[in-house]
Amino acid sequence: MSDKITLSHGSGGVQTNKLINEVFFKYFNNDILNQMNDAAQIDIDFKKLAFTTDSFVVNPIFFNGGNIGKLAVCGTVNDLAVSGAKPLYLTSAFIIEEGFSIEKLEEIVKSMAEEARIAGVKIVAGDTKVVEKGNVDGIYINTSGIGEIYENVNINCANARPGDVIIVNGTLGDHGMTIMCERNKLGLEGNLKSDCASLNSLVDTMLEAYDGIHVIRDATRGGIAAVLNEISEFSNVTIALDENAIPLKEEVKGATEMLGLDPLYIANEGKLCVFVPEAYAQKVLSAMRMHPHGLQAAIIGKVTEEMGQKVYLNTVVGGKRLVDMPSGIQLPRIC
């Protein structure tokens, strides 16, 4: 490993995993952490709890579809929800740069409160630190969350099985492309809007339709490609995607095309993928489509009977290609 942290170490792909394994797991190593789920699953007094934390450093702080505060609530709520838990309590810690506008801070906090209300969680503890100008970029937020895992639900990224159908709850890449275009003032914004949303009520709807769902993951950093590669690895299965079936907004298609990026690798903040046995797929899909955050839900692929851990895509022209774990940060091409 190179002896300095580079941006690649924070991009959710190969280098992030390497850093986690070679530094954090090396010292923190324990049975719960090693399961590598979105939220830790812990047992206290016969109650199964999910516990997670996430930090938010997005630039720009305000973007079409949300801001860093909304993101901080949704992100942690979603990590709990996709673990099959009902999110209950959040903490939030702020690291603020000297000189940051209080009006903006209030706007951020207000949207956190609003999102917490929507998600049905309480923000019960917090912390504030202010650092000298230049030491952070405006404001960083950490949220931690705790939720109660539903009885009879066993969602785990090691549970995918051959024959499972893979469903996503809508168009991919919306958040990442919105941020990239706004951050770099590419003038492509148009109707690009972050999909940032709390997905716990959608997950409830899905579990009501079928409580035997094998895997749910939210496809954040590294996009759907990173998440599917992790599931393939942990469940030791091969995943086949159908390129024709992957829902993408025209704006995202256009912007990724222009920049030479692959929408499968672009971050989402309100999208999840779910692995369901084929027999229950239509039932779950129909339930998702009745929910405001699942109107464009679609079946995008399946777990095959093939041996090995890989993800591939059946392309629009009838060919096949690998969908590898993302590596490095997504960089636009030269020409």
Next chain:
Amino acid sequence: MKFVDEFRNNEYSKKLVEKLNNISSEKINIMEVCGTHTMAIFRYGIRDVLPPNINLISGPGCPVCVTPQSYIDTAITLSEKKDVIIATFGDMMKVPGKKGSLSVKKAEGADVRIVYSPMDCLQMASQNPCKKIVFLSVGFETTAPMAAITIMEAKKNSISNLFFFTAHKIVPPAMEALVQDKELKIDGFLLPGHVCAIIGTKPYEFLSEDYYIPGVVTGFEPLDILQGLNTLVRLISKKDYRIENEYKRIVKAEGNPIALEYLNSVFNIVDSSWRGIGRIPNSGLEFNSKYEDFDALKHFKINYEEYDGSPGCKCGEILKGKIKPTDCPLFKKLCSPENPVGSCMVSSEGTCAAYYRYHKETK
């Protein structure tokens, strides 16, 4: 943006593949010159659907890949200078040099910023009057006009803290070098759509006239590529040596006269070194005397000598299409996108990166 789905239609692509199966059964070697074509071919699994007699060879059309190692080493030297901001396209960040990459230098404290267009440097220069901005100006005929416009703007507005470290390359002379290579047998070229949009189709006519090799200009969507291959295979099988344009929605025979005018006003054509290939006559662009004040090498008094690096790396033969990345002993062993030995593994348009990411048998 519209007109994307139309060129990814499943039904039409099946028809084009069927047609392609019936044109010729002879073994045909086709080089796709452009890195964006290489990536698109992998991304859509086009090799899988082609008849087995058609062999696609990836060419040298990736700007990062053909930039010699001396360039990246010099860029790193520049990044170490006091009060210098390096502005670069994202692709260059991870290219390995002798002393690491720009990405590592950035982590160590150098001010390296990714830009999406050279024009971004104008604002960067005015916002940082006490700093010197050095733009790493690489790329083919596609990016050079933007660099030219930027520099003309800089001159017009008397911006004195913006410099260019140029390594722009011209595609047709490199193709001539390839067809003169006796070891390579290329029956036809898929010509680079983006480059042709600037220079038109005329600069490629030497291929058919002097070397009896046909070429087809095509776009980057799956149907573009399949249609281009259909036309090209038909020309090859009929021994009809011509340059055809199957990307008429973007490419005109005369190219883009305005962009060419910008190029001519700013640059002179010079000999240039291509990584792994060597020095190719008339294949590079250098500022003419009117704009030499913007030349980073002159301003920082750097004596620039070109050289190649990466011992053991087979980039040269891969860029010339003589071997496939899977034939390189370093591929997937010492060389990966996380630890690239050569730039072909770094760039999103590099042949090795395409094989690594998308090629099924490599897993």
